Amino acid sequence: MTLLFFVVWAIFAAIVGALLWWYIPDIRKPWAPLLKLRKGFLKKYKKLILADIWIEIRKSERRLLLYEADRLIKEFPCALGTDPVHNKKRAGDGCTPEGEYYICTKNDKSRYHLFLGLSYPNEKDAERGRKKGLIDQKEYHDIINAVTAKKRPPWDTKLGGQIGIHGGGLGIDWTEGGIAVKNADIEELFMLTEIGQRVKIIP
Numbered sequence: 001m002t003l004l005f006f007v008v009w010a011i012f013a014a015i016v017g018a019l020l021w022w023y024i025p026d027i028r029k030p031w032a033p034l035l036k037l038r039k040g041f042l043k044k045y046k047k048l049i050l051a052d053i054w055i056e057i058r059k060s061e062r063r064l065l066l067y068e069a070d071r072l073i074k075e076f077p078c079a080l081g082t083d084p085v086h087n088k089k090r091a092g093d094g095c096t097p098e099g100e101y102y103i104c105t106k107n108d109k110s111r112y113h114l115f116l117g118l119s120y121p122n123e124k125d126a127e128r129g130r131k132k133g134l135i136d137q138k139e140y141h142d143i144i145n146a147v148t149a150k151k152r153p154p155w156d157t158k159l160g161g162q163i164g165i166h167g168g169g170l171g172i173d174w175t176e177g178g179i180a181v182k183n184a185d186i187e188e189l190f191m192l193t194e195i196g197q198r199v200k201i202i203p
Contacts, residue, residue, distance in 0.1 A: 054198040055165070055189075057179055059084060059096060064165070064181060066189065076185045079170045081177040087203075088120065088177055090134055091160030096177050099124055101199045104152040105164070106190065113167025113183045114190045118199055120163040120177075123147055134158040150196055165189060165199070 052069040057078065064076040082094035089095065097120045105117030121129065126143040129135045135143075139157050146153040155161020165179045167186040174180065179201075181189070 050192070050194065053192055053194075055193070055200070057096075057165075057199070057201045059098070059201065059203050064179060064185075064189075066192065074188075076181050076189070077170055078165075079175065079180040080173045081175050082173055084173040088125075088160065088163070089128070089132075090158055092176075093160070094177060096175070096179065096201065097121075097125065097163060098201050098203055101201065102150065103193055103195050103197050103199060104150075106193075106195060108190070110166055112178075112180070112186075114186045115167075116165040116186075116189065116193060117152060118163050118165070119147060119153055120161060121153055121157070121159040125159055126153075129157070129159045 052067075053073075054067050056065045056067065057063070058065065059080055062078055062080065062084075064078045066073045066076070080096040081088070084096060086093075086095045087099075088097035097118075099122055101118045101120055101122055103116050104119045105115070107115040107117065121143055123144060126135065126140050126147075130137070130140045135157050139154065143153045143157075143159075153161070160177065163177050165181065165186065166175075167183040168175075168180045169182055170180065
């Protein structure tokens with residue numbers, strides 16, 4: 001009797017779980033509730049002009065600074081690529097890029113918790129890559145056109161791509177070129193930022 005009860009209960013629980021998964025999107029997309037709470041979260045920052053938000057990353061200091069116009073709002077510690085010193089030049093070099101970029105994607109299903117994609121490669125990266133023979137003329141123009149339109153540049157050239165600010169934690173510089181912060185910090189950044197906002201990375 002006891003075994004039969006547990007078997008029936010297990011079947012019932014499986015059916016209920018499947019129905020919940022199908023009919024409640026927040027279960028399939030676990031960060032949907034986080035995004036729904038964005039308005040409530042922003043009450044904490046109700047005096048901010050979100051359009052003036054931008055980010056500066058100081059590589060040598062391992063710090064990410066969040067600004068509203070020229071006012072510093074908050075600082076976050078960060079980790080960089082496995083080669084944290086040099087400027088990124090090509091795919092697989094482990095370097096974190098330096099220059100002027102913008103947020104071009106937002107991914108709430110990232111394996112690194114949450115992900116703010118950056119517009120690497122930019123115009124200067126593309127020009128350098130073209131001169132060194134890493135990209136052809138078409139790839140060069142595709143990057144320039146995407147950046148001019150404030151869209152995501154191609155991430156599949158020899159210059160590399162998929163560079164962003166994401167969770168996953170700190171410690172020894174461990175990323176493939178991205179900027180890693182604590183999961184709680186990327187949640188805050190994710191809710192305060194929008195696609196198109198400026199990100200400046202300096203040595």
